[in-house]
Amino acid sequence: MNEKGFTLIEMLVVMVVISILLLVAIPNVTTHNQVINDKGCEAFKLMVEAQVQAYNIENNIIPSMQDLIDGGYVKGATCPNGKILEVTPNGDVQEVALP
Numbered sequence: 519m520n521e522k523g524f525t526l527i528e529m530l531v532v533m534v535v536i537s538i539l540l541l542v543a544i545p546n547v548t549t550h551n552q553v554i555n556d557k558g559c560e561a562f563k564l565m566v567e568a569q570v571q572a573y574n575i576e577n578n579i580i581p582s583m584q585d586l587i588d589g590g591y592v593k594g595a596t597c598p599n600g601k602i603l604e605v606t607p608n609g610d611v612q613e614v615a616l617p
Contacts, residue, residue, distance in 0.1 A: 555597075
């Protein structure tokens with residue numbers, strides 16, 4: 519007999535190796551995902567601060583987040599990690615504490 523292919527034992531060994539690799543990789547991916555989202559929020563916050571300055575230069579007033587959205591300066595107030603940003607009366611951008 520000259521049959522080519524994998525035996526059941528070979529397939530089981532491959533499945534065990536893949537399972538071990540997945541068990542090691544999945545926790546690392548979820549940890550890095552949070553870090554990436556936090557860095558994305560920091561970058562978005564800096565971009566909103568720049569848009570606050572641009573709006574202030576053009577209109578001579580400190581905008582609210584809704585003013586920035588309505589004026590097309592930003593598309594929304596939500597960070598990649600789900601936190602919401604707001605503009606303070608002095609023009610600073612901060613995260614809103616969620617209940």
